[in-house]
Amino acid sequence: MNTPTTIPQMIENHRDSLLADWLQEQATIGSQRLLISDAELRQQCLDFLRLLQEATASGGMKDMNSPQWDRVKELLESVATSRAQQGFSPTEVATFVFSLKKPLFGRLRQDIRDVENLGREIWAGTEMIDRLGLYTAEVYQKARDETISRQQAEMLELSTPVVNLWEGILALPLIGTLDSSRTQVVMETLLQKIVDTGSTVAIIDITGVPTVDTLVAQHLLKTVTAARLMGADCIISGIRPQIAQTIVHLGVELGDVATKASLADAFQLALKRAGLEIRRPAASALAGED
Amino acid sequence: MDRIPILRMGECLLVTIQVDMHDQLALALQDDLTSAITKQRTRAVLIDISALVMVDSFIGRMLANISAMSKILDAETVVVGMQPAVAITLVELGLQLPGVRTALNVDQGMKLLRRALRAT
Structure with missing residues (x-):
């Protein structure tokens, strides 16, 4: 009708x-x-x-x-x-x-x-x-x-900066939750940067990762393993006390991956592995400058 | 059948994989390398795979096997120049190659070998 x-x-x-x-x-x-x-x-x-x-x-x-x-x-x-x-x-x-x-x-x-x-x-x-x-x-x-x-x-792109801390030392400050797609991006950018800069040590800082569960730990370990296969060592830093507890409670095996509480400690270890050290200038040299 | 050349450089055997690896080639390399180690009495092997862009689980296992075999023959092995994509693939395949030494490039691989030889 x-x-x-x-x-x-x-x-x-x-x-x-x-x-x-x-x-x-x-x-x-x-x-x-x-x-x-x-x-x-x-x-x-x-x-x-x-x-x-x-x-x-x-x-x-x-x-x-x-x-x-x-x-x-x-x-x-x-x-x-x-x-x-x-x-x-x-x-x-x-x-x-x-x-x-x-x-x-x-x-x-x-x-x-x-x-x-x-x-x-x-x-x-x-x-x-x-x-x-x-x-x-x-x-x-x-x-x-x-x-x-x-x-x-856009966030995915912005959230994975790889910084060159020193000759041969890279840092990757992770911020936000790690899921599979992000891990993929993180892994690719880190590995590519390792090749580009010829770095032998990479520090993965997880201070900004709110929670670590078995999946996140697995993702981290994958990244570490892939970097090792290419010939670069990884150090995981920025592990907060609660996260350390969670990792142990979950029974996550980090294996022989080096872990440090703070980025500063990790950087020190990285310098040591690269055969470098940070020293205060001698007192006489300081006096001479004044 | 084409083979992968094994060169001797000082104390070290140098293997550069420049072609696509297929299974037959990998097995031939395994044979050649083990016999070269015993015949030439070398204690260090450097495998450069920077030109290798495709791997499967077989090639991955072969790399692990060659390392293990060299170890038994008392030769240090280092695999150098793995491409990011190859590393990701191997990890996704669950091959972590635990016993294999790795380095970023030939230069650093040589350094690693020298250090290892000095230590023993």
Whole structure:
């Protein structure tokens, strides 16, 4: 049953008052805050009404996948994406579409006297707006997910700096939880840096690792083993007292991996292995400088 | 059949693996190297695998075996120049090569061997 709807005609006739009421409605709900300027919001609403009218006028209010809805969807996509970036909440984004219901149905009530007709039009309108609202929410969610995964990738890159402490001595300060994908990145960057710098000692500092469980310990040992296979020694440093206790309670076997409580101790050991030492200048030399 | 050359340099036998290792080649190397150690009475072996980019568990085990065999024949073995990707693969395969000495490059490998020979 495909009865012609009066909604496009109605939007056409009352566009200005509809727009004013819709803006008013959004302001009352108080959802727009100060994240977006009035002029911008007004433009978005105006565009949406125009495109909605075009889409509904060319028929097929049921099927959102038909080509006449493409431009409406495009607009909603841009609105949802930009709002996701501006920091709107999901409710606020969905309200953009849903708040159109009240003014739209108000106009329908004014225009149509016949109860049966009115019921049908309102049902058609509800269905349409619900679909548009859900679509907006979906796009918003997708935009948020993209932001999150991009930030994760950035964090992964930032969180594994390999520093050259001394000729032949590398340090890898680990910060944050170690999972498999991160260990992979850590391992690759460390090994590559070992090759690039020709370092024989690498200090892995776990001061910034909040918890060490069997899995994390296993990941650490893998990295140490891989470095050893390439001919570099690893020292694990920054082991806090609680972590030392956990490691023993879990029964993790660290084998013959050198461990030190602090990065300073580890550095000292590394210098010793490289045949270097740090000394205070002799008292006479100091006096001579003054 | 092609073979991997075993060169003598002073007290040391030098093996440079420059081609893709296949199983037959690995077995031949094992034979050649053990006989070279006994015949030439060397006490140090340096295996350079910096050109090796692909390994499987067999090659990994072979490296461990050669080290163990040399040890029995009283020769120190050091494996040098392992690529990061190769090291990661071996660890993922569960081959930690516990008895194998390693070094970053030929230079450091030689130093290690000299130190080991002096110690005994």
